[in-house]
Amino acid sequence: MLRTGQTYREGLRDGREIWIDGERVKDVTTHPAFKPIVDIRARMYDMAHEERYASALTYQDGQERNSIFYRPPRQQQDWQDKVRAVDLVMNDIGGVVTRVGDETVGEMWSLMDGRDVLSEIDSRFDANIDRHIKAVFDNDIFHVSANTDPKGDRSRPPQDQDPDMMVRVVRETDAGIVIRGAKYETAAAYADQAFLKPTFGAWVNDKLSDYALGCIVKMGAPGVKHICRSGFAGRGSAEDYPLANKFDEVEALVIFDDVLIPWEDVFFYRHTKAAQFIRSTLHRYSxxxxxxxxxxxxxxxxxxxxxxxxxxxxxxxxxxxxxxxxxxxxxxxxxxxxxxxxxxxxxxxxxxxxxxxxxxxxxxxxxxxxxxxxxxxxxxxxxxxxxxxxxxxxxxxxxxxxxxxxxxxxxxxxxxxxxxxxxxxxxxxxxxxxxxxxxxxxxxxxxxxxxxxxxxxxxxxxxxxxxxxxxxxxxxxxxxx
Missing domain, CATH: 1.20.140.10 (Butyryl-CoA Dehydrogenase, subunit A, domain 3)
Known part of the structure; x- marks a missing residue:
């Protein structure tokens, strides 16, 4: 299912909590700091529906046409198709954007590659990987990844300081796990979901750790708060700063304040061996x-x-x-x-x-x-x-x-x-x-x-x-x- 720019914008109006310059953002699609880059992403969605671009930006998958960017690569032509599609997009928008989904979906493919290893460690979440990979390209999801934690004093284990300096699981429920902490992420405020993966800390030598976690987090979920850096758009006129006013991909410190992650959105949990394996293979595609x-x-x-x-x-x-x-x-x-x-x-x-x-x-x-x-x-x-x-x-x-x-x-x-x-x-x-x-x-x-x-x-x-x-x-x- 190919989304349009309009359906993408509508999906962002989900009540998500976004802050910038001390102000609560009412609508991320119209706020001056975010509107230019939201418009760019919306333009990319719309391009896939236009006759001059459709054959290069999409492919037939059964009865549906899906995004070429999210197709798992199985032959060289798949990669060549992606290169051509990126070329068309960059030339159409007239600049460079990094976080638009195709550069992070590859991390999901790394999960697919590691399915057997992860299953040996903990088989409970094996089916979640394939289902989420399919969901991304079936629903044309704007998928990003949660990068690094604040970490605090890196010479000390997280347990010996404020434990929320690295994202952790605080409790389990029948519905899923509840997490606390924070991650820095580009484009989170105007994305659909993020793959939250662990950043290594002093816990990696433990066999089990509440910090060893990989899961999907919906960016509009209750308890998710986006505290964004100041945007470059609007600091000067577009005539004087043509790139900053169009292509600024706003980063945020994304706070997870007792956020419930349903069990079906968990890929691995507690096993440090699983976390180490995924970190070692994370960028093989992305x-x-x-x-x-x-x-x-x-x-x-x-x-x-x-x-x-x-x-x-x-x-x-x-x-x-x-x-x-x-x-x-x-x-x-x-x-x-x-x-x-x-x-x-x-x-x-x-x-x-x-x-x-x-x-x-x-x-x-x-x-x-x-x-x-x-x-x-x-x-x-x-x-x-x-x-x-x-x-x-x-x-x-x-x-x-x-x-x-x-x-x-x-x-x-x-x-x-x-x-x-x-x-x-x-x-x-x-x-x-x-x-x-x-x-x-x-x-x-x-x-x-x-x-x-x-x-x-x-x-x-x-x-x-x-x-x-x-x-x-x-x-x-x-x-x-």
Missing amino acids: AFPYVHRLLYVADMLIGAAMWNARQTGLDKLDAVKAKLADLVCYREGINAHLTASIAAAQESPGGLLMPHQSMLYAGRVFACSNLPQMMHIARELCGGQICVTPNAASFAAEESGAWLKKFYTLNDQWSAEDRRKLLAFARDLLNSDYAGHRLTFVQFAQAPHFNHLNAVYHSFDFKGPLDFVRKSAGLSENILG
């Missing part, structure tokens, strides 16, 4: 769309830098060409990792087709760790005018606008207004509060950098290099152990 989004960020860096160089003729200088080539190498490096991870895709334990794991994780390290440097290169190429240019109101005013038109008009091709728009875009991409926020988000959204490297270490097959050196160095087979 890392792909996460890295894929950075390909479009790279395109924006290249486009903004290239246009700024061209407008003044600096693109003819070899030094400028070299810096533009650095941006191209970054972009194509991301593209190469993504392409190779699908070309060499591996069958997962659950019978799905997962991107080649070490190639994908290495691509994530490449894309995230090099982004700060690439942003600085783009900043250099755009020049100092992105930090000194007056705002749109100054260009529009009669007296100041006349002077600005004089000094910002280059030739018949580059009017003052086009230059202002380009500089405003580059400023919002590279220099604004929104730009800094997005850079930090990229560094931590899936995990800190050391965890990215840890994933590479554990997914890479060291046998080939070890065998090559053993034979080349003439080492005995005794060292194999």
Whole structure:
């Protein structure tokens, strides 16, 4: 069942408790901090119903058409279809959004892969996994994931401080478990549900723990409270901050104040072995769309830098060409990792087709760790005018606008207004509060950098290099152990 933008908006009017800047939000679909990004998500739902997009964004599943983003991947074409669909969406909306559902549904597929392991640990919740995966693509659910806890003092177990610093189960009932705590999450305030999974703490060495929990939480459920950071939309005009006013994906500290989780929404509970297993496999699919989004960020860096160089003729200088080539190498490096991870895709334990794991994780390290440097290169190429240019109101005013038109008009091709728009875009991409926020988000959204490297270490097959050196160095087979 494909939703429309309107049905999506109606689903958000469920009485959910949302706070921002000390204000209780009456309607998340119309509040100025949320409306732009809600409209983007609604636009994505509507695109699937339009003739020019429907064949690429949906697929036939029995009698129903479902979203291509939520189809579990079983062959390379499935991944290629997802890549094409993302390309159509990003080009239609004219920017980059990360949390829209396809990048988190992969975590559910990881649960599918781990079904046998989880069943061995605790078979009570085995059927819940398949049912929830089916529910997501049957009902076109906007599904996100609850990321990290406040944690408190990380040198101490949660039991030795305020125990709610990490999400925990406080009691069991006939209807389900009751949880307390909090999670930081992007897009939770305007999503349907979240996959709440554990963040490791000092409890992981225990065999059983009330902190070892994986479940589905409805974002409008009683006791769920969204306390959001200040939004970037509305801080300045859309003319001056075109990205911040359209694509801000508002994060929230989501409070779980004695929230009832029905038993049918629980995937694992109390067994720390289950929690450790899921954390180790969590990103085997979701890392792909996460890295894929950075390909479009790279395109924006290249486009903004290239246009700024061209407008003044600096693109003819070899030094400028070299810096533009650095941006191209970054972009194509991301593209190469993504392409190779699908070309060499591996069958997962659950019978799905997962991107080649070490190639994908290495691509994530490449894309995230090099982004700060690439942003600085783009900043250099755009020049100092992105930090000194007056705002749109100054260009529009009669007296100041006349002077600005004089000094910002280059030739018949580059009017003052086009230059202002380009500089405003580059400023919002590279220099604004929104730009800094997005850079930090990229560094931590899936995990800190050391965890990215840890994933590479554990997914890479060291046998080939070890065998090559053993034979080349003439080492005995005794060292194999």
